[in-house]
Amino acid sequence: MSASVRTPIGILSFPNLFSPRPRAPGGEPVYQCSILFDESAQKDPAYDALKRAVREEIDDKNGPGKSRDPKFMAGVRSPFRPTSEKQYSGYDIPNGIFISPWTKSKPGLVDAVRNEILVPEDIWPGQLVRATVSPFWYNTSGNRGVSFALNNLQVCRADGPRLDGRKAAKEDFPDYDGPGAMVTADDELPF
16 A cells, blocks of 8 residues: 555545445445545645555556556546546536545544544535545456545535535524423523
8 A cells, every 4th residue: 555645625525434334235344435626626736646646556566657558547447536427416516526535444533723523423524624545456356446545534624515415403493482492591500
């Protein structure tokens, strides 16, 4: 496995970062997510570093220059996939690309100022994140290519729209002041 590389900031999708789940029926449970990159993120030097790390992994495992051999690469699965191949909320990014890093062990999770995130509800699809990932070569059951191992993830911004459409409870309800309403004024607090 290659050295760790930091991604550019992208949009978090399908975060499964607190409890491992199988990627396929009967498969081994893993922690995983997808990170979506718009055209701006694809111009970030960190995106170039990701692509370079993938090329280095291909060449390291298959021989120098293989990453630039069109005939060889025709049978290699790329970890960079167009968002247009999915019909999920938020994937309608013009010329967008996504990666789906995963790991068998729980990744480190921090917020924008590097405080550890310990509560699953503090991470949701739609947040702006960046991650450290390590590209790795695989050749399994006739499938060969490069994927990314997920090392750590940082939530950079959490004020954007959620991709899952879920709202905060206070946004779903108006104030209730009918019979039995539980309203506590500051001067009514028991302490």
